Amino acid sequence: MxxxxxxxxxxxxxxxxxxxxxxxxxxxxxxxxxxxxRVDGARPQDMHVHDKRVYTRxxxxxxxxxxxxxxxxxxxxxxxxxxxxxxxxxxxxxKVRANWSNxxxxxxxxxxxxxxxxxxxxxxxxxxxxxxxxxxxxLDPRMVYSCAFWREANDLEExxxxxxxxVCRKVGLRPGxxxxxxxxxxxxxxxxxxxxxxxxxxxxxxxxxxVQLGREACKGLPIDIRLDDYRKATGSYDAVVSIGMxxxxxxxxxxTFMEVVHRCLKDDGIAFVQTCGGNRSTKAVNPWIGKYIFPxxxxxxxxxxxxxxxxxxxxxxxxxxxxDYDRTLLAWYENFERAWxxxxxxxxxxxxxxxxxxxxxxxxAARARYQQLYQIVLTKIGQPQPDCRLG
Numbered sequence: 001m002x003x004x005x006x007x008x009x010x011x012x013x014x015x016x017x018x019x020x021x022x023x024x025x026x027x028x029x030x031x032x033x034x035x036x037x038r039v040d041g042a043r044p045q046d047m048h049v050h051d052k053r054v055y056t057r058x059x060x061x062x063x064x065x066x067x068x069x070x071x072x073x074x075x076x077x078x079x080x081x082x083x084x085x086x087x088x089x090x091x092x093x094x095k096v097r098a099n100w101s102n103x104x105x106x107x108x109x110x111x112x113x114x115x116x117x118x119x120x121x122x123x124x125x126x127x128x129x130x131x132x133x134x135x136x137x138x139l140d141p142r143m144v145y146s147c148a149f150w151r152e153a154n155d156l157e158e159x160x161x162x163x164x165x166x167v168c169r170k171v172g173l174r175p176g177x178x179x180x181x182x183x184x185x186x187x188x189x190x191x192x193x194x195x196x197x198x199x200x201x202x203x204x205x206x207x208x209x210x211v212q213l214g215r216e217a218c219k220g221l222p223i224d225i226r227l228d229d230y231r232k233a234t235g236s237y238d239a240v241v242s243i244g245m246x247x248x249x250x251x252x253x254x255x256t257f258m259e260v261v262h263r264c265l266k267d268d269g270i271a272f273v274q275t276c277g278g279n280r281s282t283k284a285v286n287p288w289i290g291k292y293i294f295p296x297x298x299x300x301x302x303x304x305x306x307x308x309x310x311x312x313x314x315x316x317x318x319x320x321x322x323x324d325y326d327r328t329l330l331a332w333y334e335n336f337e338r339a340w341x342x343x344x345x346x347x348x349x350x351x352x353x354x355x356x357x358x359x360x361x362x363x364x365a366a367r368a369r370y371q372q373l374y375q376i377v378l379t380k381i382g383q384p385q386p387d388c389r390l391g
Contacts, residue, residue, distance in 0.1 A: 024055035035090035037083060044079035045086050051075070062096055067288035067361075071353045080357060081330070084364025121206045121229075123248050126295050128185075128207035131346065135186070137339035138332045142188040143213075146244030146274060147325040147373045156331040159324075164192040167241060170317070170377055170388045171270040173197040177238040180204075180264050182230045182257075183245020187214030187223060194221040202237075204230050231256065233264055239272070240265045246275035246305070250298050251283055254308035262312045262380065270379055270386055271313065276325070277302055277372035293358050302374060313378035317389045322372040329363035 029039055038046045049055075051074040057065040069075060077083045087093075139145055140160045148159030149166050167189065173179070175198030181190050184203025187210075193199050200222040205211060211227045218225065230245070240261045249257045261271050281301040284290070290297060302318070309315060336343075336359065340352060347355075365371040377388040 021053055021056050024059050025052055028055040028058060031090075031092055031095055035086045035092055037086050044077075045082035046077065047083065048076045049074070059096060062093065063286050063288040064291060067292065067354075067357050070357050071292075071350050073353070080360035081326075081364040081367065084361045085368045088365055088368040088370045122295050123297070124205075124207035124210075127293060128205075129209045132186075132209050132213050133346070134336075134343060137343060138336045142192065143186040143217075144188040144243075145185050147276075147321055148328045148331075149321060150324045150327050156328070156335070159328070159331075160188070161192070164189055165196070166390060167243065167272055167274070167375075168193055168197050169390055170375070171239040171241060171272050172386055172388070173199050173239065175199065178202070178236075180233060180235070180237040180240045182233065182240065182242040182261070183248070184210075184214065184225055185244075186210050187218045187225055189241065189243055190214075190223045190225070191218050191221060194218070194223055199238075202226065202233075202235065204228055204233055231260055233260055235264055236266050237264050238266055238269050240269065241272045243272075243274045244276075246273055247294070247297050247299055249300075250296065251281075251300065251304055254300065254304055258308045258312050261378070265380065267380055268383055270316075270377060270388065273305070273374075273376045273378070275300060275305070275374055275376075277305070277320075277322075277374045279370060279372070289358070292354055299371065302372075305374070305376060309378060312381070314381050314383070314385075315376065316379055316385055317375075317377040319375040319389075320372050321375060322366055322369060325371070325373040326363045326366040329359050329366065333359040333363070 032039060032047065036045070039049055040046065051069075054069045054074040057069050057074070059065070061068070070080075135143060135145065140148075140157045142157075142160055142164070144160040144164065147163070148156060149163035150159045151162070153159035153162050171179075173193060177197075177199045179190075179193060179199050179201045181201050181203040184190055184201075184205050185207075187203060190201035190203050194201055201224070203214070203223065203225045205214070205225065205227065206229060208227060211225055214225045230242075242261075246257065261273075265271050276299045278299045278301050281304050282298070285294065285297045285299060306315060333356065336355060344352070362371070366373070377386070379386060
């Protein structure tokens with residue numbers, strides 16, 4: 001009896017995969033067309049696909065698949081920010097079915113407190129301690145890593161200086177005051193406030209690199225930069241300021257953050273919070289951003305911020321600088337690309353594509369008005385209203 005050879009399952013598997021890729025391509029091309037994006041088109045927002053497996057990757061993994069496939073060079077786009085505007089306005093994320101990895105990401109954020117004291121230093125290890133050379137190249141000379149104020153500014157340095165001065169005026173700084181800076185970064189605000197307004201500043205950061213460079217930059221000034229979690233802050237201050245840190249607090253800790261501010265603020269003091277803001281309340285960050293850029297982060301809605309202040313503070317002023325964030329991110333991107341020849345050996349091409357994707361998609365999200373940027377002024381309940389509605 002003659003037996004026919006056993007057929008290898010590999011050709012069948014490859015055929016099935018090719019079939020899936022073809023179906024994925026049809027679905028994604030149609031979705032892109034609905035968003036006014038053409039595959040291999042000639043416009044800046046059009047996507048140039050180098051590997052057709054990218055469609056299945058995006059359908060299977062959502063934002064993670066989109067970002068990782070770009071990092072891996074499977075597709076390109078001349079204007080990632082413009083492409084993001086189109087994707088956001090067409091709500092493509094709602095049309096791509098959530099997969100199990102994204103569901104797990106959301107459930108994990110709901111079930112666990114991802115921003116406990118024990119986890120507080122993870123964001124520094126993955127992001128803020130990447131290298132001071134990277135941030136020195138990308139940011140303004142003061143190394144302010146938050147949205148600038150562009151109303152009368154001609155360049156990034158002027159816009160960041162204008163923002164720092166705006167913050168100082170909103171909290172009414174005067175010589176001799178004591179200020180708590182939660183999330184002080186490299187000490188840019190602390191240094192400006194001490195030099196221009198004659199105040200003493202205590203700053204908290206979880207980044208070792210920021211502490212090292214910040215202490216050096218602030219040497220000789222009445223500034224104390226501490227490597228510690230914000231929940232460890234004690235003392236009594238005339239003003240409490242937090243610029244670009246509230247995104248790392250997490251919805252399970254919003255109330256705790258406000259309680260720390262309330263505890264440390266004098267009865268007649270003023271508190272200030274600058275934070276990115278979302279248009280709806282969520283409990284988990286964009287999965288790609290959470291995996292590669294800001295682990296354990298959460299962009300809060302204005303409603304989430306307001307709920308955290310209940311019975312603690314009067315909300316005196318809310319100023320939305322969302323469009324300024326678009327311009328700030330583009331300025332950082334231009335600096336980053338200009339400095340890349342000096343960074344390439346340390347970071348590599350995949351990092352460059354990751355960082356480009358981060359900066360430009362964030363700019364596009366702000367331009368599409370999907371992401372806001374709030375400056376919020378708070379006083380303890382019962383205190384007179386300060387003159388803080390500036391800008």
